[in-house]
Amino acid sequence: MDLARTLKLYAAPLFAVALLSVPQGPVPAQVGSPSLAPVVQPLPVPVPPPAQATPDESAGFQGYLQLLSARARSEGVRETTIAAMTSGLTFNPRVIALDRAQPGSTPGSPPAFWPYYRSHVDAARINGGRDMFANSAMLTPGIEAQFGVPAKILIAIWGHETFYGRVKGDFDLPRSLATLAYEGRRRDLFADEFIALMKMADRGVPRAQMVGSWAGAFGNPQFLPSIYLRLAKDGDGDGRADIWNSRADTLASIANYFRDAGWKRGEPWGVRVSLPDGFDRASLPEKLEAPSCRNVHARHTAWRTVAEWRALGISPQAPIDDTTMATLFEPDGPGNGSFLLTGNYRVILHYNCSNYYALSVGLLADEIAR
Numbered sequence: 001m002d003l004a005r006t007l008k009l010y011a012a013p014l015f016a017v018a019l020l021s022v023p024q025g026p027v028p029a030q031v032g033s034p035s036l037a038p039v040v041q042p043l044p045v046p047v048p049p050p051a052q053a054t055p056d057e058s059a060g061f062q063g064y065l066q067l068l069s070a071r072a073r074s075e076g077v078r079e080t081t082i083a084a085m086t087s088g089l090t091f092n093p094r095v096i097a098l099d100r101a102q103p104g105s106t107p108g109s110p111p112a113f114w115p116y117y118r119s120h121v122d123a124a125r126i127n128g129g130r131d132m133f134a135n136s137a138m139l140t141p142g143i144e145a146q147f148g149v150p151a152k153i154l155i156a157i158w159g160h161e162t163f164y165g166r167v168k169g170d171f172d173l174p175r176s177l178a179t180l181a182y183e184g185r186r187r188d189l190f191a192d193e194f195i196a197l198m199k200m201a202d203r204g205v206p207r208a209q210m211v212g213s214w215a216g217a218f219g220n221p222q223f224l225p226s227i228y229l230r231l232a233k234d235g236d237g238d239g240r241a242d243i244w245n246s247r248a249d250t251l252a253s254i255a256n257y258f259r260d261a262g263w264k265r266g267e268p269w270g271v272r273v274s275l276p277d278g279f280d281r282a283s284l285p286e287k288l289e290a291p292s293c294r295n296v297h298a299r300h301t302a303w304r305t306v307a308e309w310r311a312l313g314i315s316p317q318a319p320i321d322d323t324t325m326a327t328l329f330e331p332d333g334p335g336n337g338s339f340l341l342t343g344n345y346r347v348i349l350h351y352n353c354s355n356y357y358a359l360s361v362g363l364l365a366d367e368i369a370r
Ligand SMILES: [Ca+2]
Pocket: 233, 234, 235, 236, 237, 238, 239, 240, 241, 242, 246, 249
């Protein structure tokens, strides 16, 4: 799962990018080390103009494709698939320009959450989710029963990733993944994804369907190929996991990802809380330490039960069991909104490790079901 988590970090939420008004495709704020800045940044990032592949790059890339092909062959990928996936493939300098345009960790205080939230979880996002929620009412009880994940969460993920399928990306996936692997900064990860994409083709996914984000994520939930192979589900029983076009397959696949990542049935992602006047924040339990995604988790307190939080004077604004373990998080500091976050919030972070992302998903989900 560590590998899967790391890989999923490459899958930028396209909708966030669209709303950042970056004119030339998705620009996730951070790819790679989960200990860096949030994946979703509230500020637009200047994108350098596309460069041309140099002759050396082109020659080297073609040689590298032969290495990838040999590996695919050794892993049982069919010869016709290898040919279909590599013939005519060229290095894409645009993908590298986008990759290099990502900002690193932002020094100083993290940017404010609420302005980001207001601009991203707008009326269109909420109303689109409510429509999807209502129109999926025949479908979702079965998925909720099977996987234990609320439909509102699944739909909020879909809304965040691709605005309910409206913005899925149009980069050629083999070209993007092979380019990122060849460039070498994270070669092993992207080479693995390229091989996984070939295996998808062997399973019958059409070459023409292989388009998505510049970083290799695709379909309604923006899965990477390895995630697709491992977790995509056929929700409508036609024998194919069509996360590009099928609502049932999309929702079942996101639900399967969440179940696999440890979503706990019946537990909320978190609740808003109120703190008593003069609450002594200096006495709060220490910061949360996590093996990955440290900067994101370090903004939360250590775990306490809800009963222990209540004993400190903190009042949940929605139902949550006293025995539930939770951390306290105040994204914009005291007096600007406070939350108790459960283990299920960590599952949303597993999908995309950013407090902006996870808190927005949780709040959008609650708006959708309101
Ligand atoms: Ca299907």
